[in-house]
Amino acid sequence: MRIDVVSIFPEYLAALDLSLIGKARRENLLDLNVHDLRDYTHDRHRTVDDTPYGGGAGMVMKPEPWAAALGRIATESPVAKVSGNKPVLIVPSPAGAVFNQEMAYELAEAEHLAFACGRYEGIDERVIEHAAESFDVRPVSIGDYVLNGGEVAVLAMVEAICRLIPGVIGNPESLVEESHSDGLLEYPVYTKPAAWEGREVPEVLLSGNHGKIARFRRNKQLERTAARRPDLIVQLDASTLNRHDRDT
Numbered sequence: 361m362r363i364d365v366v367s368i369f370p371e372y373l374a375a376l377d378l379s380l381i382g383k384a385r386r387e388n389l390l391d392l393n394v395h396d397l398r399d400y401t402h403d404r405h406r407t408v409d410d411t412p413y414g415g416g417a418g419m420v421m422k423p424e425p426w427a428a429a430l431g432r433i434a435t436e437s438p439v440a441k442v443s444g445n446k447p448v449l450i451v452p453s454p455a456g457a458v459f460n461q462e463m464a465y466e467l468a469e470a471e472h473l474a475f476a477c478g479r480y481e482g483i484d485e486r487v488i489e490h491a492a493e494s495f496d497v498r499p500v501s502i503g504d505y506v507l508n509g510g511e512v513a514v515l516a517m518v519e520a521i522c523r524l525i526p527g528v529i530g531n532p533e534s535l536v537e538e539s540h541s542d543g544l545l546e547y548p549v550y551t552k553p554a555a556w557e558g559r560e561v562p563e564v565l566l567s568g569n570h571g572k573i574a575r576f577r578r579n580k581q582l583e584r585t586a587a588r589r590p591d592l593i594v595q596l597d598a599s600t601l602n603r604h605d606r607d608t
């Protein structure tokens with residue numbers, strides 16, 4: 361997979377050189393390129409913003425630098441033009457569709473992803489309209505709150521997406537039983553010592569009875585999801601909710 365990120369703070373993305381994502385880049389599982397938007401300006405002050413038409417507080421990101429940066433990324437895209445496919449352009453924004461594990465799985469299949477990191481009050485809307493000629497443009501939110509820019513959202517989404525790419529994390533087994541993989545939150549986990557601060561690990565987990573352990577874990581998932589994310593419960597299908605392994 362190729363990923364391009366455009367930002368006025370490219371150093372914010374340095375975290376993507378670390379850990380498993382960094383390793384995937386070094387192993388050429390991931391071709392990740394970070395671009396400084398100011399490299400696509402031509403004035404002495406490398407200006408990327410200006411005052412908003414219609415008035416209001418703050419500044420808006422100018423269209424010309426964005427069009428130049430995104431134009432270069434589209435030109436270099438490995439996504440075959442002939443196939444009519446377009447690279448996906450994700451614009452982190454409080455006004456976007458909410459990112460979730462399902463979207464992470466979908467985007468992990470893409471050949472080429474680009475991310476546009478907005479700052480200030482946002483990017484001139486004509487950039488988004490113009491980019492649609494070369495990209496499948498997706499405004500995406502990582503939650504109902506406002507950040508100062510898209511970089512933190514890009515770090516979160518790149519990690520969530522790229523860990524699903526085969527070979528990026530050592531043991532793909534660990535992708536199977538994690539939160540949201542089956543629509544439920546994950547069960548509580550324990551490790552040695554068996555007793556700590558007067559607190560014991562649940563006996564069933566020491567029993568070696570794998571059927572009972574599976575039932576215990578499933579019930580904990582349902583318990584946690586009902587308590588913390590009742591909104592997810594309504595989306596579950598009947599088979600998930602009505603499994604008859606009720607004994608803990």
Ligand SMILES: COc1cccc(COC(=O)c2cn[nH]c2)c1
Pocket residue numbers: 451452453454477478479480481482483500501502503504505506507508509510511513
């Ligand atoms: C595109 O224009 C802007 C303007 C301002 C901030 C941002 C950064 O994104 C967020 O704040 C965000 C993303 N998900 N939840 C919040 C983008």
